[in-house]
Amino acid sequence: MDINASLKNNLNLLLKSKESNKTSNNKNKKFVQSFFNIKSNLGYQAATANSFHDKKEINFLQRKTFEPLNEKEISKEEKQKPKNNNNINTQKNSLILKLEQNKKLVQIENSKLNQIKYDENVFGSDSDSDKNKDKKHSKWKLYKIITGHTGWVRCIDMDPSNNFFVTGSNDRVIKFWDFPTGKLKLSYTGHINTIRKVALSPRNPYLFSCGEDKKIKCWDLETNKAIRQYHGHLSGVYTLSLHPNLDIFVTGGRDCVARVWDIRSRQQIMCLEGHTNTVYSVIMQENEPQIITGSSDCTIKLWDIRNGGIINTLTHHKKCIRDLLIPKKEYSFLSAAADDIKVWSCPEGKFVRNLRIGDVDIGHEMGIVNCLALNEDGVLVGGGEDGKLFFWDYESGEIFQKIKTPIQPGSMECESQIFDCIFDMTETRLITTGCDKTIKMFKQIDEEDDDYSSDDEDKKNEVKYENINNNKYKKEKYQINLNEDDDEEESEDEQ
Numbered sequence: 001m002d003i004n005a006s007l008k009n010n011l012n013l014l015l016k017s018k019e020s021n022k023t024s025n026n027k028n029k030k031f032v033q034s035f036f037n038i039k040s041n042l043g044y045q046a047a048t049a050n051s052f053h054d055k056k057e058i059n060f061l062q063r064k065t066f067e068p069l070n071e072k073e074i075s076k077e078e079k080q081k082p083k084n085n086n087n088i089n090t091q092k093n094s095l096i097l098k099l100e101q102n103k104k105l106v107q108i109e110n111s112k113l114n115q116i117k118y119d120e121n122v123f124g125s126d127s128d129s130d131k132n133k134d135k136k137h138s139k140w141k142l143y144k145i146i147t148g149h150t151g152w153v154r155c156i157d158m159d160p161s162n163n164f165f166v167t168g169s170n171d172r173v174i175k176f177w178d179f180p181t182g183k184l185k186l187s188y189t190g191h192i193n194t195i196r197k198v199a200l201s202p203r204n205p206y207l208f209s210c211g212e213d214k215k216i217k218c219w220d221l222e223t224n225k226a227i228r229q230y231h232g233h234l235s236g237v238y239t240l241s242l243h244p245n246l247d248i249f250v251t252g253g254r255d256c257v258a259r260v261w262d263i264r265s266r267q268q269i270m271c272l273e274g275h276t277n278t279v280y281s282v283i284m285q286e287n288e289p290q291i292i293t294g295s296s297d298c299t300i301k302l303w304d305i306r307n308g309g310i311i312n313t314l315t316h317h318k319k320c321i322r323d324l325l326i327p328k329k330e331y332s333f334l335s336a337a338a339d340d341i342k343v344w345s346c347p348e349g350k351f352v353r354n355l356r357i358g359d360v361d362i363g364h365e366m367g368i369v370n371c372l373a374l375n376e377d378g379v380l381v382g383g384g385e386d387g388k389l390f391f392w393d394y395e396s397g398e399i400f401q402k403i404k405t406p407i408q409p410g411s412m413e414c415e416s417q418i419f420d421c422i423f424d425m426t427e428t429r430l431i432t433t434g435c436d437k438t439i440k441m442f443k444q445i446d447e448e449d450d451d452y453s454s455d456d457e458d459k460k461n462e463v464k465y466e467n468i469n470n471n472k473y474k475k476e477k478y479q480i481n482l483n484e485d486d487d488e489e490e491s492e493d494e495q
């Protein structure tokens with residue numbers, strides 16, 4: 001009886017506990033529903049502000065619905081906790097490793113993208129190159145020959161305002177010519193030997209000139225007088241370059257050095273020694289504290305202005321370097337010699353490519369390349385000692401035109417050499433100076449004259465010169481006939 005009574009009591013207690021749990025669950029559900037209803041009524045801001053506390057309350061309410069754990073289950077959970085922590089730590093470490101690997105991959109990809117962007121900025125993208133391959137440059141023709149110098153015209157420079165240009169010659173005279181008419185405006189005298197380089201300052205009304213008399217002069221264009229002289233070279237000064245932004249300039253010559261000068265104080269800042277032969281060309285970088293020199297020792301040297309040290313020496317050329325050029329759109333420079341025209345990247349001077357005449361070296365076609373000029377349309381012009389002008393498409397490196405410049409009547413064939421060339425500011429006119437004492441002006445041909453060839457131009461020029469000579473001959477003959485008639489009249493009067 002006692003056992004049955006105890007069993008009945010236990011059953012009653014279990015039934016009561018289940019009913020109480022059901023009621024408590026119902027109450028908790030109602031409480032939670034009411035809680036969320038209240039929270040929704042309070043608004044989104046209040047709910048988000050107290051989200052941390054709400055979570056705690058919900059967790060607390062949910063725990064009430066569950067039955068209490070036994071001591072064995074509690075001990076199992078406590079034993080499993082450190083294992084879960086270890087798993088979490090391993091997961092964290094694996095995630096950290098993956099993140100580091102991803103960062104490295106991202107850095108590598110970014111570096112590749114930056115290199116691609118740099119190459120596109122410096123050398124052009126593939127799409128640009130495809131466009132440039134399809135692009136056709138209009139041809140050029142000679143339209144004016146200017147005479148006035150009595151010696152070889154060695155150098156030329158263009159006024160930044162595009163109103164005139166300046167030339168220097170073996171006749172020791174600097175001449176100013178109106179552009180585009182080509183009329184003589186002014187002449188400067190002061191050098192006692194050949195003038196090898198003239199440069200107009202883009203920042204000040206100054207003209208700089210140097211020559212084989214070891215002199216470097218600064219001329220004031222407002223007073224038309226030489227206001228400064230710079231002494232220091234031990235032999236003839238062959239080249240000169242002005243810095244675009246600073247009041248300094250560089251010269252080079254037969255004493256195998258390049259000298260940096262302060263324009264205002266007339267003092268030599270530094271002497272760049274390293275070449276073993278004549279320095280023919282010098283250029284100054286605008287974006288880098290750098291000077292580039294080309295010499296007849298077949299080397300190009302890159303110098304640091306800050307300390308006067310050599311950054312790099314380039315020995316790729318096998319012949320004398322006569323000219324250097326910095327393009328406006330690229331962070332690079334070009335060098336011209338009898339073997340090749342080479343393109344280099346700045347600032348370290350890495351070799352990029354060669355510009356050739358087909359599969360033949362430039363020296364076989366042009367001889368010594370004396371000058372280079374490049375415009376923004378990608379037309380590169382080179383002038384040689386045989387009087388030929390070659391026109392390249394700079395992007396593709398292909399030649400699209402050759403012109404054999406005519407010689408002035410009375411000059412020998414060996415005097416056809418082109419010494420210097422330059423584009424005007426609009427880059428639609430090209431001006432060259434030569435050994436035949438003339439200045440020649442070229443222009444682009446219109447679409448109507450697409451059938452034009454350089455041979456036709458040579459024939460036209462030959463006809464012009466022939467007509468001139470024929471007219472002179474006719475005048476001389478006519479003068480002789482007049483004199484014979486006068487002699488006959490005098491003899492008749494005497495009789």
